Amino acid sequence: AQTVTQSQPEMSVQEAETVTLSCTYDTSESDYYLFWYKQPPSRQMILVIRQEAYKQQNATENRFSVNFQKAAKSFSLKISDSQLGDAAMYFCAYRSAPGTNFGNEKLTFGTGTRLTIIP
Amino acid sequence: ETGVTQTPRHLVMGMTNKKSLKCEQHLGHNAMYWYKQSAKKPLELMFVYNFKEQTENNSVPSRFSPECPNSSHLFLHLHTLQPEDSALYLCASSETPGQAWLNYGYTFGSGTRLTVV
Numbered sequence: 253a254q255t256v257t258q259s260q261p262e263m264s265v266q267e268a269e270t271v272t273l274s275c276t277y278d279t280s281e282s283d284y285y286l287f288w289y290k291q292p293p294s295r296q297m298i299l300v301i302r303q304e305a306y307k308q309q310n311a312t313e314n315r316f317s318v319n320f321q322k323a324a325k326s327f328s329l330k331i332s333d334s335q336l337g338d339a340a341m342y343f344c345a346y347r348s349a350p351g352t353n354f355g356n357e358k359l360t361f362g363t364g365t366r367l368t369i370i371p
Numbered sequence: 372e373t374g375v376t377q378t379p380r381h382l383v384m385g386m387t388n389k390k391s392l393k394c395e396q397h398l399g400h401n402a403m404y405w406y407k408q409s410a411k412k413p414l415e416l417m418f419v420y421n422f423k424e425q426t427e428n429n430s431v432p433s434r435f436s437p438e439c440p441n442s443s444h445l446f447l448h449l450h451t452l453q454p455e456d457s458a459l460y461l462c463a464s465s466e467t468p469g470q471a472w473l474n475y476g477y478t479f480g481s482g483t484r485l486t487v488v
Contacts, residue, residue: 302476360416
């Protein structure tokens with residue numbers, strides 16, 4: 253079974269600065285997907301960014317980028333130019349690729365990192 | 372609106388009560404999920420439905436009973452709960468294999484905050 257570990261329960265960053273959230277995972281699969289979700293106080297989980305394991309290029313979405321190290325099973329999220337609206341819980345998640353575990357598409361989550369933005 | 376709607380938003384119930392949580396999506400997704408979110412713990416997958424069929428029950432106690440009458444609706448029936456069942460219950464939906472993989476993630480609802488007293 254896959255596991256996802258987020259070792260930083262809480263992080264804080266000054267507004268406009270850059271912060272990196274860590275995530276490691278364990279799997280025996282070679283093809284899979286990794287995600288970062290954001291959960292603001294409204295409680296709705298919002299997809300921030302995703303990475304396909306077969307792609308070597310790190311995913312980027314505006315101010316959000318990842319550092320995907322497949323051999324090390326590491327998937328960190330970098331938030332540049334932090335804004336007050338970035339304050340939330342951030343969850344790293346793993347999902348098997350289609351065909352590797354047919355019919356079982358569950359996301360496996362880490363415990364989350366609470367990010368505080370300091371004005 | 373998120374695309375996945377959960378009601379009620381908050382629920383307080385006694386240990387002898389029977390209540391139901393509702394989840395609804397009109398995104399054309401065929402897979403729906405119930406997750407339990409407790410403080411300082413990873414989200415726990417409870418149930419998975421693919422095309423209305425339950426494909427996973429993650430050793431959930433029988434006091435939680437899911438129902439999926441169609442691909443757009445998912446219920447979680449609750450009875451004789453314990454205080455440790457207090458948590459945020461999240462519903463999510465996703466596309467399934469064979470459909471266009473435009474979005475590999477889930478669409479979540481805003482959850483039901485359940486308190487068992």
